[in-house]
Amino acid sequence: MNAPLPTASLPRVEPRPLPPAMTDALRQRFGERCSTAQAVREQHGRDESPFDVRPPDLVVFCESTDEVAAVVRLASEHAVPVIPYGAGSSLEGHLLAVQGGVSLDLSRMKRVLRVNAEDLTVTVEAGVTRMQLNEEIRHTGLFFPIDPGADASLGGMSATRASGTNAVRYGTMRENVLGLTVVTASGEVIHTGTRARKSSAGYDLTRLFVGSEGTLGVMTEITLRLYPQPEALSAAVCHFPSIAAAVATTIQIIQMGVPIARCELLDANAVRAVNRHDKLTLRESPMLLMEFHGSTASVKEQAEIVQEIAREQGGEDFEWATTPEERTRLWTARHHAYFAGLQMKPGSRTVTTDTCVPISRLADCLLDTVAEVEATGLPYYIVGHVGDGNFHVAYLIDPHKPEERDTAERLNQQLVQRALRLEGTCTGEHGIGLHKMGFLVDEAGAGAVEMMRTLKRALDPKNILNPGKIFTL
Amino acid sequence: MNAPLPTASLPRVEPRPLPPAMTDALRQRFGERCSTAQAVREQHGRDESPFDVRPPDLVVFCESTDEVAAVVRLASEHAVPVIPYGAGSSLEGHLLAVQGGVSLDLSRMKRVLRVNAEDLTVTVEAGVTRMQLNEEIRHTGLFFPIDPGADASLGGMSATRASGTNAVRYGTMRENVLGLTVVTASGEVIHTGTRARKSSAGYDLTRLFVGSEGTLGVMTEITLRLYPQPEALSAAVCHFPSIAAAVATTIQIIQMGVPIARCELLDANAVRAVNRHDKLTLRESPMLLMEFHGSTASVKEQAEIVQEIAREQGGEDFEWATTPEERTRLWTARHHAYFAGLQMKPGSRTVTTDTCVPISRLADCLLDTVAEVEATGLPYYIVGHVGDGNFHVAYLIDPHKPEERDTAERLNQQLVQRALRLEGTCTGEHGIGLHKMGFLVDEAGAGAVEMMRTLKRALDPKNILNPGKIFTL
Numbered sequence: 001m002n003a004p005l006p007t008a009s010l011p012r013v014e015p016r017p018l019p020p021a022m023t024d025a026l027r028q029r030f031g032e033r034c035s036t037a038q039a040v041r042e043q044h045g046r047d048e049s050p051f052d053v054r055p056p057d058l059v060v061f062c063e064s065t066d067e068v069a070a071v072v073r074l075a076s077e078h079a080v081p082v083i084p085y086g087a088g089s090s091l092e093g094h095l096l097a098v099q100g101g102v103s104l105d106l107s108r109m110k111r112v113l114r115v116n117a118e119d120l121t122v123t124v125e126a127g128v129t130r131m132q133l134n135e136e137i138r139h140t141g142l143f144f145p146i147d148p149g150a151d152a153s154l155g156g157m158s159a160t161r162a163s164g165t166n167a168v169r170y171g172t173m174r175e176n177v178l179g180l181t182v183v184t185a186s187g188e189v190i191h192t193g194t195r196a197r198k199s200s201a202g203y204d205l206t207r208l209f210v211g212s213e214g215t216l217g218v219m220t221e222i223t224l225r226l227y228p229q230p231e232a233l234s235a236a237v238c239h240f241p242s243i244a245a246a247v248a249t250t251i252q253i254i255q256m257g258v259p260i261a262r263c264e265l266l267d268a269n270a271v272r273a274v275n276r277h278d279k280l281t282l283r284e285s286p287m288l289l290m291e292f293h294g295s296t297a298s299v300k301e302q303a304e305i306v307q308e309i310a311r312e313q314g315g316e317d318f319e320w321a322t323t324p325e326e327r328t329r330l331w332t333a334r335h336h337a338y339f340a341g342l343q344m345k346p347g348s349r350t351v352t353t354d355t356c357v358p359i360s361r362l363a364d365c366l367l368d369t370v371a372e373v374e375a376t377g378l379p380y381y382i383v384g385h386v387g388d389g390n391f392h393v394a395y396l397i398d399p400h401k402p403e404e405r406d407t408a409e410r411l412n413q414q415l416v417q418r419a420l421r422l423e424g425t426c427t428g429e430h431g432i433g434l435h436k437m438g439f440l441v442d443e444a445g446a447g448a449v450e451m452m453r454t455l456k457r458a459l460d461p462k463n464i465l466n467p468g469k470i471f472t473l
Numbered sequence: 474m475n476a477p478l479p480t481a482s483l484p485r486v487e488p489r490p491l492p493p494a495m496t497d498a499l500r501q502r503f504g505e506r507c508s509t510a511q512a513v514r515e516q517h518g519r520d521e522s523p524f525d526v527r528p529p530d531l532v533v534f535c536e537s538t539d540e541v542a543a544v545v546r547l548a549s550e551h552a553v554p555v556i557p558y559g560a561g562s563s564l565e566g567h568l569l570a571v572q573g574g575v576s577l578d579l580s581r582m583k584r585v586l587r588v589n590a591e592d593l594t595v596t597v598e599a600g601v602t603r604m605q606l607n608e609e610i611r612h613t614g615l616f617f618p619i620d621p622g623a624d625a626s627l628g629g630m631s632a633t634r635a636s637g638t639n640a641v642r643y644g645t646m647r648e649n650v651l652g653l654t655v656v657t658a659s660g661e662v663i664h665t666g667t668r669a670r671k672s673s674a675g676y677d678l679t680r681l682f683v684g685s686e687g688t689l690g691v692m693t694e695i696t697l698r699l700y701p702q703p704e705a706l707s708a709a710v711c712h713f714p715s716i717a718a719a720v721a722t723t724i725q726i727i728q729m730g731v732p733i734a735r736c737e738l739l740d741a742n743a744v745r746a747v748n749r750h751d752k753l754t755l756r757e758s759p760m761l762l763m764e765f766h767g768s769t770a771s772v773k774e775q776a777e778i779v780q781e782i783a784r785e786q787g788g789e790d791f792e793w794a795t796t797p798e799e800r801t802r803l804w805t806a807r808h809h810a811y812f813a814g815l816q817m818k819p820g821s822r823t824v825t826t827d828t829c830v831p832i833s834r835l836a837d838c839l840l841d842t843v844a845e846v847e848a849t850g851l852p853y854y855i856v857g858h859v860g861d862g863n864f865h866v867a868y869l870i871d872p873h874k875p876e877e878r879d880t881a882e883r884l885n886q887q888l889v890q891r892a893l894r895l896e897g898t899c900t901g902e903h904g905i906g907l908h909k910m911g912f913l914v915d916e917a918g919a920g921a922v923e924m925m926r927t928l929k930r931a932l933d934p935k936n937i938l939n940p941g942k943i944f945t946l
Contacts, residue, residue, distance in 0.1 A: 118728060118833035161673040172671050174680070175648055190920040196829040197861050198645050199898035200634040200684055202905055202913050202943055203925045207647070207680035211673055228730035255591060257701035298771050356669040360591035388670050425672035432675055440675050447663040451932065452676045458931030459924065470675055 015100025018057040022078045026060055026102075029070060033061040044083075044103035047090040048150070050349050051434060056083060056097035061105045065181055065189055065220040071104055072218060072464075073187030079462050084214040086153030087129055090160065091352060092433025094213055098468040104218060106155055112136045113221065121178060121195050123223045126155025133224075142226040145170035145261075148429065149335045155219050160431040161211030165334070168254070168387030169261040169293065170227065172429065177210050181221035185460040195223060208455075213431050214466035216459050230293035234303060235262075235321040235330055238310045239285045243267055243370060243382075245313040246286045247363045250386045252309045254359050258302050262291035263387030264334055267370075270341065270381040274333040277340030282333075283317060288386075289334055291327070337383045341394050345379050348396040351408040355419035356390035356428030365422055369393060369415050376407050390428035416442070432470045440471065488573025491530040495551045499533055499575070502543060506534040517556075517576035520563040521623070523822050524907060529556060529570035534578045538654055538662055538693040544577055545691060545937075546660030552935045557687040559626030560602055563633065564825060565906025567686055571941040577691060579628055585609045586694065594651060594668050596696045599628025606697075615699040618643035618734075621902065622808045628692050633904040634684030638807070641727070641860030642734040642766065643700065645902065650683050654694035658933040668696060681928075686904050687939035689932050703766035707776060708735075708794040708803055711783045712758045716740055716843060716855075718786040719759045720836045723859045725782045727832050731775050735764035736860030737807055740843075743814065743854040747806040750813030755806075756790060761859075762807055764800075810856045814867050818852050821869040824881040828892035829863035829901030838895055842866060842888050849880050863901035889915070905943045913944065 026034045035041070036058050045055035062068045075082045081101025088095060097103065109125035112133060116122065117140040124133060131151045133144050148157060148164035156162070158180070163172035170176065179193025182205075192205040209217055240246040243265070250263055265288060266274070272284045290306065292299045307318055321327045333340075342348060357365045366382070373380050373393065384391025393415065395408035416426045416439050426432075426439035441449050449471055456463075456473065463473055499507045508514070509531050518528030535541045548555045554574025561568060570576065582598035585606060589595065590613040597606060604624045606617050621630060621637035629635070631653070636645035643649065652666025655678075665678040682690055713719040719738055726733055738761060739747070745757045763779065765772045780791055794800045806813075815821060830838045839855070846853050846866065857864025866888065868881035889899045889912050899905075899912035914922050922944055929936070929946065936946055 116831065116833065118724070119831035120728070121831065161671075161677070163671055167671060171648070174671070174677065175644070184920070184924065188920050190924060191918060192921060194893075194898045194916065195831040195896040196863075196898045196901065197832070198634075198636055198640060198647070198829055198863065198901050200827075200900045200902050200904045201898050201909075201916055202684070202922065203689075203928060204634070204647065204677075204680045204684050205917075205921060205924060207677045208928075211675070211677050216676075228728070230730075251591070255593070255701070257703075295771075295774055297774055298768075301768055301770055354673075356671055358589065358592035358594065358668040359670075360589065390669075390671065420667075423668040425667045425669045425674050427673045428669065428671050429673050431673045436674075443667065443674055444678075445664060447657070447661050448665060448678060449675065451657065451663060451678060454931050455676060455681075455928065458927050 015057070015097070018080060019078045022074050022080060023058060025074055026058065026071070030060055035059045044085050044095065044105065045097050047088055047093065047095040049091050049093040049433065049435065050351060051093045051096055054096035054098050056103035057100050059103045059105055061108050063108050065183065068104060068183045068218050068220050069187045069189050071102065072183050072185065075102060075464050076186055076462060079464060081464050081467050082218070083466050084155065084159065084218045086127060086156035087151065089150035089152045090156060090433065091430045092435050094160070094431060094433045094466070094469055096434065098434065106220070107153065109220065115140060116195065117142055119195060120226045121223055122226055123221060124154055126220050126222060127153050129153050130157065137226065141229050143229050144224055144226055146173060146176055149338070154222050154224065158210050158219055158222055159212065159214050161429070163385070163429040165262045165264055165385055167385060168263055169259055173210055174207060176225045177206055177222060178225060179223040180206055180209055180219050182209055182217040182219055184217050185462065185465050193223065211431070213433065213469050215456060215469055216465060232296040232299040233291065233293055234299050235289070235291045235327045236303065237282065237319050237330065238288050238290070238315040239283045239317045240287065241285065241314045243286045244363055244367055245315065246288050247366055247386060249288060249310045249313045249315060251359050251362060253306055254387055256305065258305055259294065260290060260302060260306065260387060261293040262289070264289040265382065265384040265386040265391065266334070266337065267382040270337050270383050273340035273344050273381055274337055277336050277343060278333040280333055289330060338394070341381045341396065345396040347398065349399050351395045351397060351412060353393045353412050353415050354427045354430040355415055355424055356388060357419050357422045357424030359389045361422035361424065362386060362389050365418055365424070366391060368418060372414060373411055376411065378404060378407055388428065389424065434469060437471055488570070491553060492551045495547050495553060496531060498547055499531065499544065503533055508532045517558055517568065517578065518570050520561055520566065520568040522564050522566040522906065522908065523824060524566045524569055527569035527571050529576035530573050532576045532578055534581050536581050538656065541577060541656045541691050541693050542660045542662050544575065545656050545658065548575060548937050549659050549935060552937060554937050554940050555691070556939050557628065557632065557691045559600060559629035560624065562623035562625045563629060563906065564903045565908050567633070567904060567906045567939070567942055569907065571907065579693070580626065582693065588613060589668065590615055592668060593699045594696055595699055596694060597627055599693050599695060600626050602626050603630065610699065614702050616702050617697055617699055619646060619649055622811070627695050627697065631683050631692055631695055632685065632687050634902070636858070636902045638735045638737055638858055640858060641736055642732055646683055647680060649698045650679055650695060651698060652696040653679055653682055653692050655682055655690040655692055657690050658935065658938050666696065684904070686906065686942050688929060688942055689938060705769040705772040706764065706766055707772050708762070708764045708800045709776065710755065710792050710803065711761050711788040712756045712790045713760070714758065714787045716759045717836055717840055718788065719761050720839055720859060722761060722783045722786045722788060724832050724835060726779055727860055729778065731778055732767065733763060733775060733779065733860060734766040735762070737762040738855065738857040738859040738864065739807070739810065740855040743810050743856050746813035746817050746854055747810055750809050750816060751806040753806055762803060811867070814854045814869065818869040820871065822872050824868045824870060824885060826866045826885050826888050827900045827903040828888055828897055829861060830892050830895045830897030832862045834895035834897065835859060835862050838891055838897070839864060841891060845887060846884055849884065851877060851880055861901065862897065907942060910944055
């Protein structure tokens with residue numbers, strides 16, 4: 001867990017105490033599944049962001065769409081904020097009860113409701129995590145590819161339009177959610193989308209909810225696309241003399257249309273961190289961690305093309321991992337980068353960036369960013385879904401040294417402005433939450449953000465759904 | 474052109490005459506690019522749907538986003554409907570001025586503004602057609618795959634969330650629009666999305682506009698994803714003893730995850746029609762027309778798998794077309810199916826269905842539909858993007874025989890209800906327009922449609938943007 005960042009700077013709307021009538025009604029309906037215990041409230045008032053805890057007034061553990069609807073109807077009646085909670089792995093303060101209210105815990109909605117293997121679709125409750133899903137559908141020969149690292153809930157992943165390491169080939173939650181069951185701000189239950197692969201039937205409500213960070217409705221059931229487990233699957237690491245060389249390799253892979261499944265950059269600092277944390281002996285230089293999916297012949301062909309490109313860029317020590325054990329070891333290390341990084345500077349916390357730029361701008365964006373952070377002397381590491389043009393700089397700061405926080409925030413500002421100049425986005429996959437509201441205006445423009453506010457006001461006139469996130473009203 | 478269907482049954486809002494102050498202002502600004510000539514108005518008051526013409530009061534030919542904004546500001550001031558017009562190839566009555574107003578012709582906004590080949594993106598004005606785009610970017614080695622048959626404008630394709638023959642591999646407009654310039658109902662210009670491949674920055678306004686049929690804003694510029702022209706490209710036809718066998722083959726291809734680029738069904742009637750129209754000698758039995766994209770090795774591998782599957786299902790006369798000329802001949806014939814079909818029954822018009830179902834339900838949906846139409850004796854043909862579960866039955870009716878129209882409408886009703894029971898959609902790619910408003914409610918439910926209305930009211934409070942389409946307010 002990251003050490004906390006003060007939230008004093010956040011826009012402040014004084015929480016009102018929960019109306020006793022609402023608390024009573026919830027207690028009556030939910031009994032022990034309704035908690036005001038401090039430990040439970042505090043656990044639900046934080047996430048993996050660097051913000052300090054902002055506990056809700058009460059936590060309700062829901063087990064069905066009907067229960068969610070009942071809670072939201074009460075919240076609407078009493079004009080009380082409701083904050084959907086999945087696995088708690090959000091990175092942008094999405095779960096903090098900045099205006100008080102009820103945390104609506106969906107983690108017990110864990111049923112895989114329907115696997116339609118022959119259609120490559122599955123319908124799950126919002127609390128199912130991606131690992132649980134893949135475990136439960138393993139026997140079908142299918143898998144759900146979106147992998148943000150954390151074992152996030154599929155509701156949370158939908159709410160933040162998450163992606164991660166496989167998006168370069170399989171897309172993001174935007175492309176892989178087919179339909180939703182949603183509880184609206186008035187507590188009504190609606191369904192969006194169908195199980196058909198495509199549709200032109202009216203407004204795309206599914207994609208309006210995907211990425212809405214719990215501010216437009218509570219997603220309770222999600223229909224997802226699945227993919228056949230590839231016949232062949234192979235991972236490789238390749239080391240490079242410089243970040244520039246690794247990035248140039250990536251750019252060429254994408255431009256040539258190689259259907260690479262994963263293409264991850266770790267800078268030398270990140271490699272060093274995972275070496276220590278996972279007891280590996282990877283060469284501590286910029287590294288690409290790649291994965292290829294397809295038929296045996298296609299994987300071989302992809303690998304040959306990529307090896308040639310990498311060699312031309314000075315790539316060395318191409319190392320293959322074809323057994324599941326070897327692959328797991330490498331990807332586990334990648335997924336540990338965040339925690340491994342924190343251990344590089346004991347007691348530190350992380351300020352993580354999330355810019356994403358058009359692939360041709362990636363080298364410019366990344367190299368200037370490295371130069372800037374190097375000049376400050378602040379410890380950092382970089383990991384990136386570089387096949388998408390998305391990378392994360394993690395600045396390691398001492399929470400007791402405000403000047404380090406200021407430096408990290410200044411670097412983040414500079415990086416975001418650079419990404420926007422390069423026609424990219426301030427957030428590739430983490431969302432806006434509490435932290436990037438200003439960046440959203442810089443990126444989308446005041447007019448587009450005002451349109452978002454208009455949509456919010458129309459669908460949630462009492463501003464009870466995760467209020468204070470994405471923008472202030 | 475289809476013979477017209479009476480629109481008497483449409484919900485009627487009496488058009489008000491255009492306020493003279495508005496006409497004057499438009500004439501002053503646009504001069505000869507502002508027309509009230511009857512021929513021009515009539516041309517803009519129809520599309521390829523079977524509805525009869527409903528001309529707008531005036532047509533303005535815009536040449537820039539600023540001009541569009543100026544027209545919409547005037548329309549807002551005078552509360553006059555505005556109907557964006559691209560290539561006129563819509564199939565659901567989208568372009569009919571059912572409440573009068575101004576047709577905003579974007580067909581002169583034909584500039585390809587920016588090709589960023591190294592990022593696989595392009596930005597075009599809304600009037601650029603898909604064929605023009607592919608012609609203009611040919612030298613880059615890239616192409617834009619979405620192909621709805623007609624040479625539609627990219628604005629229109631975005632507005633209807635179009636797809637077509639390549640969607641099984643490359644997705645639809647939903648997946649391939651990265652960003653938009655939009656004129657809002659108040660005449661403000663906003664930008665949505667960036668050139669980054671993914672983003673979690675706030676509400677997905679891009680996808681809210683894609684498929685909104687001109688009712689939420691006027692798209693004037695569109696940033697699209699492009700793809701490298703495949704190294705190898707091969708098309709094949711295969712004939713089957715029955716539609717069931719052709720569909721069974723398709724289902725297996727999709728379930729095995731073969732990355733087929735196109736997989737089109739033509740029933741025996743459709744083959745007969747294109748044989749006559751295009752002077753071909755294809756065997757007149759159910760046929761799959763397929764295309765494979767990839768590396769030489771991958772195309773070969775895909776083709777082998779597909780041939781084996783087809784053979785198991787009784788597929789015969791597998792015939793390859795690897796030269797561009799042969800491929801063009803086959804695909805041109807496919808694209809002529811609509812006009813070829815009309816010629817099967819001189820003086821007829823077409824009522825076309827557009828259901829899309831989960832792939833495992835395709836055989837059920839299609840075979841029951843064939844049995845029903847066969848029982849009526851009405852001439853028909855079927856073409857389908859069956860790899861997506863999407864097919865079109867074209868009922869050929871005599872416009873002078875109301876009983877034939879009634880039969881076709883009843884068959885369409887039955888088909889849509891069947892598709893909805895099978896968890897599909899009433900429209901895979903044509904949109905709701907005027908014709909499917911009732912189906913939309915059946916499919917999405919009253920609550921979801923009411924949410925769409927709420928969004929419409931919020932973004933277009935005066936109901937001036939293509940009013941009367943998708944739903945009535």
